[in-house]
Amino acid sequence: MSELKLMKGNEALAEAAIRAGADAYFGYPITPQSEVIEYLMTEQPEKRTGMVVLQAESEIAAINMVYGAASTGKKVMTSSSSPGISLKLEGISYLAGAELPAVIVNVVRGGPGLGTIQPSQADYFQSVKGGGHGDYKLYVLAPASVQEMSDFVEDAFNIAFKYRAPVLILSDGLIGQMMEKVNLKDQLPRLTNDEIIEKYDSWAVTGRKNRRRNIITSLDLQSEKMEARVHRLMKKYEQMEKEDLRYEKILCDDAEYLIVAYGSSARISQKAVELARKKGIKAGLLRPITLFPYPKQPLFELADQVKGILSVELNAGQMVEDVKLSVEHKVPVEHFGRTGGIIHTPEEVLEALEQKIIKNGNLRYHTTRESSIL
Amino acid sequence: MTEEIIIAGFGGQGVLSMGKILAYSGIMENQEVSWMPSYGPEMRGGTANVTVILSDERISSPYLKLFDTAIILNQQSMDKFENSVKPGGLLIYDPNGISHHPTRKDIQVFQIEGTKLAAEMENKKIFNMVILGGFLKKKPIVKLENVIAGLKKSLSERYHHLIPLNEKAIQVGMESIHPY
Incomplete structure (x- = not known):
């Protein structure tokens, strides 16, 4: 049943991740997005849905945990704020290169460097012009309300799996910290391992035997193959422009x-x-x-x-x-x-x-x- | 109806929670609400403020320059926000610790001795409820019963026995607010 609440943007996003049937969240605290991991730790979603929540030892560890979990066809999310996202960029580039679905959240603060903990939108270039290395793009959603902080989580997962690509929710300290009325969506069930095999067996490493091995990697030393991979990515981005502009x-x-x-x-x-x-x-x-x-x-x-x-x-x-x-x-x-x-x-x-x-x-x-x- | 409010004072005075209770009360009346805190380093000991908007319509900007009402609870906030009240608007303040009183003539200025009244009630924590009562007397934008319903929503159940005390504090505030 949907539910009306007064929540901070960060809390609404965290609750939405549970309700979207996410399998895991890996993160590391940083102002102004710390409420995401605080909320998840308090809420203990492993008791509600079995969702794993883990505070990693660093942002870099968190994004690589995302890479690992995403490789198995699981719905996985991480969040941070600007300096933390800079640390994650290598991993984000690898996710794009290996064509893995994942949701990354940036609650932007002022920069460059450690900058300030106050709101900013100075990570626009980083978000839409690559950020990490190589020919890739992120599908970037920009919520403007607490309601959208909640709604965009499920949307982001849907896009991530539709294209097998990382999706960024680009928020900021203002939207993350403010409270508004939010209508929470109904709880979606997490996929079972059998359902994941049924849906994503063509690419995910599910442990199933007696089929061609699925290999998750962003490395291709054969230039022709690598170029084909880049072209495949570009096709996805073209399709996003045609079908999923908002x-x-x-x-x-x-x-x-x-x-x-x-x-x-x-x-x-x-x-x-x-x-x-x-x-x-x-x-x-x-x-x-x-x-x-x-x-x-x-x-x-x-x-x-x-x-x-x-x-x-x-x-x-x-x-x-x-x-x-x-x-x-x-x-x-x-x-x-x-x-x-x-x-x-x-x-x-x-x-x-x-x-x-x-x-x-x-x-x-x-x-x-x-x-x-x- | 749209009411744009800034509540400003020291961290620890209950500025943010007062705003939160007001926002919850708005929700109880099916209004649109926004609650935008200053969450900067100043929260850790210095000044704290929160912008609260209640409206019948979708709220555009949660961040504002001018307000219908400023509720001011220390001198720094007076210096910062006296000029942020719209002409014809309302300024409510606790004179405790205020050396430079407001000078504007184009707004309504009201005083409420929240610090003193809360001390008399032997519970400093209900200070913000006394102030809220004063505000609601001047601007009855939400019904008292909905404030209580809002309190129930925003307080965890183990504090629900304190709700009558909070209600009393709101009443005291309503009776005590006076023009400056």
């Missing part, structure tokens, strides 16, 4: 000015759009829900309608590059965002829209990255 349009029908923002920035920007509308400015919001695949086509089409676009992110200007690539210079595109753990207010976003886009409506392509930072 985005939300808010007040875009008559918009003259557009804000593009994801996650916590989308929530703040939605309020900025409401404030703008009260002032008579026809502003709209496009919220990418998946950051890869990116809503290129919807943005390309909106660029014919609007006079300018502001990319609002809690960073020094990262997603703005994808907005620019999407609209192909049809309209001016600017960036606005605070960094260092400071969160922009709706009023600041509206002011940036007025100053950078509306006021400069006649000037095109005049700013540099430096001038786009407050």
Whole structure:
């Protein structure tokens, strides 16, 4: 039975992992995502569903435990925050290379380096442009509410198994730490070992005898074979773009000015759009829900309608590059965002829209990255 | 109806839990709620604050610059948030430890001696409930019975025997709030 609760984003995500029928969670605590492992340890899901929860000795150990468990066809998740995700990147690249399904959660904090424990969206490049080495992409979901922190866990597992690929849930300190009302989904049963063999016997190492051996590896020293593997990955990513793109349009029908923002920035920007509308400015919001695949086509089409676009992110200007690539210079595109753990207010976003886009409506392509930072 | 509230004071005063009880009360009335804490290093001994929003509609930004109500429980928070109250809005504060009282004339300012009243009730922990009572007197955005229902939800059962005491504290707060 579904259940209504007041929960932190991190807690809702942890509970959702249990309810999605996950087999295992391996993690290591770091602010601002520690509630994920704290909740799981308190909740003791091994008693509810048999799900394994283990605090590894490090982030690197955790991601390699994920690799091992995923190799056997199990539903497995790990989570961390920015510096911890950097440590996991080698493992994430291996997961992509070995074509393993897994869910990785990043509750982003400010960087670079140890940075700050406050919210940030400065891991956009790391999330959508590889991060680890090699030709791979992650399917990236960006929740903007506690409800989505819960809902996206099952979605992420579904995508991970549909494509046999690692999926990233890219949250941040604000969404992870805030509490909202959340409707929890019904408990899904964990797959039995027989069900796993039935579903994933073509690739998983299940221990079944009398069949061709399944070998999980990302290593291929024969160049032709390795190239074929890379092409296979690219095909998956193309299919993701065709079948699993997600985005939300808010007040875009008559918009003259557009804000593009994801996650916590989308929530703040939605309020900025409401404030703008009260002032008579026809502003709209496009919220990418998946950051890869990116809503290129919807943005390309909106660029014919609007006079300018502001990319609002809690960073020094990262997603703005994808907005620019999407609209192909049809309209001016600017960036606005605070960094260092400071969160922009709706009023600041509206002011940036007025100053950078509306006021400069006649000037095109005049700013540099430096001038786009407050 | 949308009510945007900042509650700010020292860590340990029950700022976050007061916000949580308010959020739970909102849920009991089928409202949309958000609870956004400052969870920075300041939580460990310094100032703590939480933004709580209750609304009939989907809440857009959980993070705000301006508030309908500021509930201020120490001097640092007064310095930081007096100017964050919307014109015509409400500022409620405990004068205990306040040396610079609010000066704005375009907002309503109310005092409640929460620290003193809680001491008189011989339980410092109900301080935040006294303050909550004062707030609910000025802005009855949730019914008292739903606050109690919210308390039941947010407290684990072994503390349920304290609910009558909390209810009393809310009543005391309601009776004691006065204009500055």
